[in-house]
Amino acid sequence: MYDLLVVGAGPYGLSIASHAAAAGLDLRVFGRPMASWRDHMPRGMFLKSEPWASNLSDPDGRWRLDEYCAGRGVAARHGEPVPVETFASYGLWFARNAVPEVDERTVTRVAPCPGGFEAVIEDGEVLHARTVALAVGVLPFVEVPAALHGLGPDLVTHSSHHGDLGRFHGRDVTVVGGGQAALETAALLAEQGTRVRVLVRADRLRWNEVPPPWERPWWQSARSPHSGLGPGWRNWFYAERPGLFRLLPRSRRERIAADALGPAGAWWVRDRVEPAVEVLLGHEVTAARPAADGVRLDVLDRRNGMVTPRCLKTGHVVAATGFRATRDRLGLLSGELRLSLATTPDGAPWVGRDLESSCPGLFLAGLMTASGFGPAMRFVHGAAFTAGTLVRGVRRRLRTGPPGAAIPAPGGRTQPAAAVRR
Numbered sequence: 001m002y003d004l005l006v007v008g009a010g011p012y013g014l015s016i017a018s019h020a021a022a023a024g025l026d027l028r029v030f031g032r033p034m035a036s037w038r039d040h041m042p043r044g045m046f047l048k049s050e051p052w053a054s055n056l057s058d059p060d061g062r063w064r065l066d067e068y069c070a071g072r073g074v075a076a077r078h079g080e081p082v083p084v085e086t087f088a089s090y091g092l093w094f095a096r097n098a099v100p101e102v103d104e105r106t107v108t109r110v111a112p113c114p115g116g117f118e119a120v121i122e123d124g125e126v127l128h129a130r131t132v133a134l135a136v137g138v139l140p141f142v143e144v145p146a147a148l149h150g151l152g153p154d155l156v157t158h159s160s161h162h163g164d165l166g167r168f169h170g171r172d173v174t175v176v177g178g179g180q181a182a183l184e185t186a187a188l189l190a191e192q193g194t195r196v197r198v199l200v201r202a203d204r205l206r207w208n209e210v211p212p213p214w215e216r217p218w219w220q221s222a223r224s225p226h227s228g229l230g231p232g233w234r235n236w237f238y239a240e241r242p243g244l245f246r247l248l249p250r251s252r253r254e255r256i257a258a259d260a261l262g263p264a265g266a267w268w269v270r271d272r273v274e275p276a277v278e279v280l281l282g283h284e285v286t287a288a289r290p291a292a293d294g295v296r297l298d299v300l301d302r303r304n305g306m307v308t309p310r311c312l313k314t315g316h317v318v319a320a321t322g323f324r325a326t327r328d329r330l331g332l333l334s335g336e337l338r339l340s341l342a343t344t345p346d347g348a349p350w351v352g353r354d355l356e357s358s359c360p361g362l363f364l365a366g367l368m369t370a371s372g373f374g375p376a377m378r379f380v381h382g383a384a385f386t387a388g389t390l391v392r393g394v395r396r397r398l399r400t401g402p403p404g405a406a407i408p409a410p411g412g413r414t415q416p417a418a419a420v421r422r
């Protein structure tokens with residue numbers, strides 16, 4: 001039985017694996033490394049986060065993005081966006097150097113078993129581990145508005161379904177959403193010759209500002225420090241103090257997790273969107289149905305204080321409508337395990353101070369933990385805090401077992417923790 005099974009090999013899973021290996025844990029890591037970045041983001045995309053805020057985490061801070069870039073004669077400078085291809089290659093380099101061997105197979109099921117967990121791999125192999133870290137990222141949580149649910153995948157896709165937008169060359173596409181994914185997807189589509197429009201529910205677009213220079217007079221830095229989530233003390237707190245964030249009152253944490261750093265376009269995509277893309281503000285899709293050559297969208301136009309129904313025809317809809325990390329979407333967990341997890345009011349699984357769920361030994365990472373630890377958990381920057389904290393939690397769990405509790409076992413049986421510890 002392994003000490004730890006890491007499910008997921010994106011920035012969070014790889015960072016956790018690096019810290020766990022350095023701590024001497026006997027572990028396995030599963031997942032196609034950097035799959036979200038290699039297969040689910042369009043070529044030509046750039047990172048919104050600064051290069052220095054886009055590091056995966058190893059305990060010595062050795063395998064950083066700037067090191068990777070320097071070795072290849074590429075710049076990783078503040079204020080210069082990093083291409084997604086560079087970041088994906090950096091993640092693979094990190095995996096080769098800072099992590100024990102990654103097994104690229106998918107884990108299809110995790111269930112409780114005496115002493116820990118049983119994991120089934122895609123080819124039927126079964127493994128056992130005392131603890132599990134779920135770092136499955138954003139893809140299990142794609143959010144598509146209910147109005148679009150009736151359309152098949154030839155007519156509607158989520159923005160994360162496209163590593164390549166080439167199939168839309170010469171076609172007519174409507175992108176729904178007002179954040180970076182919607183705006184950058186629309187810019188890339190327009191640049192390749194797709195007729196594209198963006199439907200935005202809000203009455204205006206928000207754009208991030210050009211970041212202040214790295215070197216500044218001290219008083220400017222004191223007034224608005226740099227942070228991994230952007231300049232300013234508020235962002236600094238979210239980025240650099242996730243552990244303190246968790247001590248805020250629950251309702252405040254959840255409000256911040258839902259609203260802070262909401263949809264906004266990067267400063268460098270603005271010039272590519274404004275002249276080239278039709279943006280329909282105050283437009284909400286209420287229904288959609290297949291039509292000749294594509295889709296008919298019923299929308300409400302809420303501009304100028306009036307509500308006007310409109311109908312739009314398009315060849316394909318791309319829902320750039322984000323992700324919602326709820327417990328119920330964790331289809332990888334057995335029904336018994338999933339339903340046993342306590343949730344927060346927004347439906348996300350609850351996590352304790354070292355990212356352990358309400359099931360002893362099951363640890364969570366990334367987007368799922370944002371209502372507990374704040375907006376940093378939605379970005380690569382949060383991986384450093386998560387990896388250190390989570391691995392400390394795993395070691396504590398391995399040392400102590402579930403305090404005064406029993407490890408759940410299949411069929412309603414339970415087994416005292418002490419009886420199953422190594």
Ligand SMILES: Cc1cc2nc3c(=O)[nH]c(=O)nc-3n(C[C@H](O)[C@H](O)[C@H](O)COP(=O)(O)OP(=O)(O)OC[C@H]3O[C@@H](n4cnc5c(N)ncnc54)[C@H](O)[C@@H]3O)c2cc1C
Pocket residue numbers: 007008009010011012013014030031032033034035036037041046047048049053054105106107108135136137138139160181332365366367378379380381
């Ligand atoms: C379009 C877009 C742009 C973004 N830009 C930025 C940015 O500029 N900066 C930033 O900080 N963040 C950005 N993000 C957020 C980004 O997704 C997260 O910061 C980061 O990817 C989270 O890392 P992760 O490891 O949690 O998840 P992911 O990167 O999604 O990795 C999850 C991994 O888990 C694996 N996996 C999933 N399920 C299983 C399974 N059952 N078995 C085995 N493996 C499994 C996947 O294959 C994948 O490799 C962006 C997100 C999107 C959608």
